[in-house]
Amino acid sequence: MRALALALALALAAPTLADSNLPPSHWADRQLPDPRQEREAQELMQELRCLVCQGQSIADSDAEIAGDMRDLVRRRIAAGEKPGAVRAWLVERYGHWVSYRPPAEPIGWPLWAAPLVLLGLGALLAGKRLRRKAQ
DSSP, X not given: OHHHHHXXXXXXXHHHHHSOOSOOOTTSSOXXXXXXXXXXXXXXXXXXXXXXXXXXXXXXXXXXXHHHHHHHHHHHHHTTOOHHHHHHHHHXXXXXXXXXXXXXXXXXXXXXXXXHHXXXXXXXXXXXXXXXXXX
């Protein structure tokens, strides 16, 4: 019984223990002094997916890793890197999934073609069935 109570207490406390005690990254929630660079950073942050939240961009996410990624984007853009180079570095590090605009590669073509093929097959089957009923 004690073991069960201890396991339950640990399970309930686990999310609390997972929180970091580190302060947020410097540029996580601050804007760059140069408005042009901040605009470039904001545009790029809208196109990058939070690795934790999965459905939010790093600009919209409150996750700690999203703050770290915002900091990284702002630091690199402030250092003079182009947004495309920053995106390429993040894609190299985390994979194409981190970008809301992944490149069209041959391996993904079946995913894009499948709905069209299925619609075509459905139209053929419906046409055959309508012809049979008409006869």
